[in-house]
Amino acid sequence: MSRTERRTIVGALAALPLAAPATLRAQPRPVQIGLLSDMSGPFRDVGGPGNRIAAELAVQDFGGSVLGRPVTVRQADGQNRADVSAALAREWIDNLGVDVLADGAASSSGLAIQEVCREKKRIYIITGPATSDMTGAKCSPYGMHFGFDTYALAHGTGTALTKAGGNSWYFITSDYAFGHALERDTMAAVRANGGQVLGAVRAPLNNADFSSFLIQARASGAKVIGFALAGLDLQNCIKQAAEFGLTRGGARIATLLVQITDIVALGQRTCEGMVLTDSFYWDLNDATRAWAQRYVARMKSPPGLQHAAVYTGVTHWLKSVREVGSTEAEAVAARMKATPVNDMYNTDVRIREDGRTLHTMYLWEIKKQAEAKQPFDFCSLLATIPPEQAWRPLSEGGCPLVRS
Known part of the structure; x- marks a missing residue:
C-alpha cells in the first residue's frame, strides 16, 4: 500500500465520527x-x-x-x-x-x-x-x-452399584479438583450404603498411560473399580482396562462420568453394560x-x-x-x-x-449394540431419581449464602 493510500484511509477513518455520528449512535451495544x-x-x-x-x-x-x-x-x-x-x-x-x-x-x-x-x-x-x-x-x-455435579453423579451410580452387591471399591482418580470431589462424594455414597473403600490412586490430568494405575486397582481385589475421570482420560482408561482384562476376575467398572461423546469415541460395543447418571439424553x-x-x-x-x-x-x-x-x-x-x-x-x-x-436425574445403562435401532441409540433407562434424592441437601453443602 502506498503512503498516499494509507493517508487517505486514515483520513477517512478520522472523519468518520463527524460524517456519520447518527449512524454510529444508532448501533446499540450487543x-x-x-x-x-x-x-x-x-x-x-x-x-x-x-x-x-x-x-x-x-x-x-x-x-x-x-x-x-x-x-x-x-x-x-x-x-x-x-x-x-x-x-x-x-x-x-x-x-x-x-x-x-x-x-x-x-x-x-x-x-x-x-x-x-x-x-x-x-x-x-x-x-x-x-x-x-x-x-x-x-x-x-x-x-x-x-x-x-459430583454429588449427583456419585450418589446415582455409587448407590446403585453398592446396593447391587458391589460393596468394595477402589478408585482411579483425576488429580485435580473435579476428580478429588467425585472420589470424595462417591466414597461417601458407598459407605452410606454399607460398602467399604479399599484405596485410591491419583492420575494426572491429560494422562496417556494408565497401566500402573490399573495394575494397582486389580491387585486391590475390589469388586468395583471407580473411574473418577472424564473426557479423553476416561476414554484412555476404559480402553486400557479392556486390554488388561480388568473385569476378568469379576470386578465391575464404575464409570462415574460418562457422556454421549465418550460412547461415540469408544464405540457402543466397548461401552455395553456401563451404568451412568445424567439428567439429559437426546432421546x-x-x-x-x-x-x-x-x-x-x-x-x-x-x-x-x-x-x-x-x-x-x-x-x-x-x-x-x-x-x-x-x-x-x-x-x-x-x-x-x-x-x-x-x-x-x-x-x-x-x-x-x-x-x-x-x-430430575436418570440412571442409564448402555444397551447392547445389537439392540440399537438408530444412530446414537445408546441408553436404556434404569431408574428416575427425583431432585430431593439426586442432589445434596441444602443444609450439608456449607454454602455461606444458605440461611441457618
Whole structure:
C-alpha cells in the first residue's frame, strides 16, 4: 500500500465520527455471552465447540435480541488452567463488556472464573465444572450450576452399584479438583450404603498411560473399580482396562462420568453394560429429539449434558434479563432463582439459593449394540431419581449464602 493510500484511509477513518455520528449512535451495544471452554484438551468433545452451537441455538430460539440489543456469543480456550481462565474472564468483563460468562470446562478453571464473577458482579452459568463445591463452600450469589455435579453423579451410580452387591471399591482418580470431589462424594455414597473403600490412586490430568494405575486397582481385589475421570482420560482408561482384562476376575467398572461423546469415541460395543447418571439424553422426549436434530445438523455428533446445560442456562438467563429489563447481576440472579426453569428437558425446575439447579436425574445403562435401532441409540433407562434424592441437601453443602 502506498503512503498516499494509507493517508487517505486514515483520513477517512478520522472523519468518520463527524460524517456519520447518527449512524454510529444508532448501533446499540450487543449483549455478550462469553464461553470459556476447553477447545483443544481432554474435554473438547464433551463441551468445546458444541457449547457454542448450543448457546447460539438458545439465542436463536429466544429471537436474537433482548432489551432492544442484539445478542452475540464469543468463545475462548481456557486451556483447563485456572490462571488462564481467570485472566480471560477479567479481560472480557473489564475491557470487552461481556455481560454473562458460561461453561468453564475443568472444575479448577470454573472455581477461578466464579471468583472473578463474584468480584465483578457477573452471572456465571456453570456447565462444564462438576465439583459440588461450586454450590458448596465456594458458592457465589452469581453462580448458577446448570450441569451435573459430583454429588449427583456419585450418589446415582455409587448407590446403585453398592446396593447391587458391589460393596468394595477402589478408585482411579483425576488429580485435580473435579476428580478429588467425585472420589470424595462417591466414597461417601458407598459407605452410606454399607460398602467399604479399599484405596485410591491419583492420575494426572491429560494422562496417556494408565497401566500402573490399573495394575494397582486389580491387585486391590475390589469388586468395583471407580473411574473418577472424564473426557479423553476416561476414554484412555476404559480402553486400557479392556486390554488388561480388568473385569476378568469379576470386578465391575464404575464409570462415574460418562457422556454421549465418550460412547461415540469408544464405540457402543466397548461401552455395553456401563451404568451412568445424567439428567439429559437426546432421546428423552419429542422436544429433546427435535432439538438434538438441529444440533446434529450443525455439529455432526449428538449433544450431551453439557451442551444441553448451556442451552438451558443461556435461555433462562435471557428470559430473566428480559423480565427485569436489565443485565444487572443482582436483579437477574434473583429472578433466575425465583423463576422455574422450563425448556426442552426441564419442567418447573427450581434453582436453589446456593445456585444448584434441581434437575430430575436418570440412571442409564448402555444397551447392547445389537439392540440399537438408530444412530446414537445408546441408553436404556434404569431408574428416575427425583431432585430431593439426586442432589445434596441444602443444609450439608456449607454454602455461606444458605440461611441457618
